[in-house]
Amino acid sequence: MTTLGEIKVEIPGRKEGDPVMTQEEYQTGTKIYFERCAGCHGVLRKGATGKPLTTDITRGLGYDHLHSFITYGSPAGMPNWGTSGELTEDQVDLMARYLLLTPPAPPEFGMPEMLASWKVIVKPEDRPTQKMNDIDIDNLFSTTLRDAGQVALIDGGTYEIKAVIDTGYAVHISRISASGRYLFVIGRDAKIVMIDLWMEKPGPVAEIKIGAEARSIETSKFEGWEDKYAIAGAYWPPQYVIMDGDTLEPKKIVSTRGNIYDEQVYHPEPRVAAILASHYKPEFIVNVKET
Incomplete structure (x- = not known):
C-alpha cells in the first residue's frame, strides 16, 4: 500500500x-x-x-x-x-x-504497520562525524518537486542544484533539524524520509510511513533537546506520531479523534495540519483542524 x-x-x-x-x-x-x-x-x-x-x-x-x-x-x-x-x-x-455512493472506510495504520515500513538505511554510528561536503547548509533550499516525488537541494547563493533526492508521492513539506544536519521530508502518502546533509552526497538515512495520508513533520528545537525527537501528523488515520530523532523509530502514537470544541459532537477525522517545535519549552504545538 x-x-x-x-x-x-x-x-x-x-x-x-x-x-x-x-x-x-x-x-x-x-x-x-x-x-x-x-x-x-x-x-x-x-x-x-x-x-x-x-x-x-x-x-x-x-x-x-x-x-x-x-x-x-x-x-x-x-x-x-x-x-x-x-x-x-x-x-x-x-x-x-x-459521489452518490457511500465512501469506503480506509484501514487504520498503527504501530505494527509503522514498524513494518520503518527502515534505517544508514545507522547513526555509521554516519559521518563531520561534514563531508562543501554545501552551505545555512543557505540551502529544499525545493519540492511535487509530481516527481523528489526534493531538489539548491544553493541559496549560486542557485546551483546540489542534489535531487527521491522521497515519496506528492512531496508536501521539508523541515530542517535544530542542528541543521538533517532534513526531514514528508509526502501526501505519509512517507517520511530523513536526509543527512553531512554526507559527501546528501541522501536518505532513514524512512517510515506513519499513515496513508499526511502533511506535517517537525523535530525538537528547545535547547538540550535538539534533534532528539521527530513528530509527524497524519490526515488518515487522524493521529500524530513521536519518533526517535536519529532513526525515526516510532515511540508513541496519539489519536486525534474526539469531540468538536463548540458543538461537542464526535468527529471521526480530525486532521493533523501544521506542527511547530517550541524554542522556549520542550514542547510541540500540534494543529488539529476539526476539533
Whole structure:
C-alpha cells in the first residue's frame, strides 16, 4: 500500500436508486478522489476546507448538479476540473456517480504497520562525524518537486542544484533539524524520509510511513533537546506520531479523534495540519483542524 487511492476497497452496500458503477469504476473513483478531492473534502467526505460530500447531501443534489459542479467549479474555490482539462468527460461522469455512493472506510495504520515500513538505511554510528561536503547548509533550499516525488537541494547563493533526492508521492513539506544536519521530508502518502546533509552526497538515512495520508513533520528545537525527537501528523488515520530523532523509530502514537470544541459532537477525522517545535519549552504545538 502506498496511497489511499491504491487501497483495494469494496463498494458499501448498495441501496435502491444508487447509480450503476462497477467495482473497477469505484476503485478508479477512489483513486481520483484521493488525488484531487480528499485534501479539501476529507477522506470520509465529511468536509474540511471544502464542504461535506456525504450521500445525504450528494443524493439531494443529484447527478446533474454534481456533474456541472465538477465540470465548471465555483467562485468559492472549487476547481473547474472539467473545463480545465484536469479531468476528462468520462472521469467527470464517473466522479459524479461516485459521489452518490457511500465512501469506503480506509484501514487504520498503527504501530505494527509503522514498524513494518520503518527502515534505517544508514545507522547513526555509521554516519559521518563531520561534514563531508562543501554545501552551505545555512543557505540551502529544499525545493519540492511535487509530481516527481523528489526534493531538489539548491544553493541559496549560486542557485546551483546540489542534489535531487527521491522521497515519496506528492512531496508536501521539508523541515530542517535544530542542528541543521538533517532534513526531514514528508509526502501526501505519509512517507517520511530523513536526509543527512553531512554526507559527501546528501541522501536518505532513514524512512517510515506513519499513515496513508499526511502533511506535517517537525523535530525538537528547545535547547538540550535538539534533534532528539521527530513528530509527524497524519490526515488518515487522524493521529500524530513521536519518533526517535536519529532513526525515526516510532515511540508513541496519539489519536486525534474526539469531540468538536463548540458543538461537542464526535468527529471521526480530525486532521493533523501544521506542527511547530517550541524554542522556549520542550514542547510541540500540534494543529488539529476539526476539533
